[in-house]
Amino acid sequence: MVAALIFLWLAWTTFSQSEGQPVRSLVFFGLSCALVIGLFFHHSSLHLAIGL
């Protein structure tokens, strides 16, 4: 379910970009990156490797 929600979030991020609001676009993009990296950490158990 988490992955499905991230795909929906990515769709929103990709198609909601507004040129008048570059900061908003970058914040959305940054959140998307954080979500993908977070899921990667979860599935790779990398959080264990760095002691979390």
Added chain:
Amino acid sequence: MTASSIQQAILVGLHGMVLVVTGVLWGGFYVQLAQGEFPCPLCILERMAMILAMVGPVGLIRAGLREGQIEPEVWSRSWGMLIVGALIGLVISARHVLLHIAPGDPGYGAPFLGLHLYTWALLVFLALLFVAGVSLLFVSRESVVFPSRLRLFSRAVVVLLAAVIVANAVAVFFEAGFSLFLPDTPTSYRLFESM
């Protein structure tokens, strides 16, 4: 040849690039549905990273459609976003390749043209980084006029990408069902099992 005309040529190529990545994503679907393979969590993450890498280019196309021209900062920001997305994808696919690099390991899924899909993903991310690097060489101080002949093609490219993102959301929901996360090696569509 001026920097502006090179940028226009790159814009045409950018449409092709988005189309190729969209094709790769639809190709993954073909393997999933026609060959009955279940994408693993890392495969799903690679698809996500490809979409992430396309956020910038799609923004560039949409800015061109909306404004009729592209400002230099939009150009740079879009390619920068592609680099960030492609780097994330590169790390994920490199890990995926390394998981199956031991001698005798058959890899995950059937190979396509001699390489597994995650190896192809690694090559796609490398190619995207190369394209972004080349495109950033030609940033000019002036706005680039968006070629009006591309408008219909641009819309088609954007719609195809939007469709594949939504299709992925649905497919991964079928695969994970109401579980929070996918299993390491999926072997069924959990949503149908839970019904």
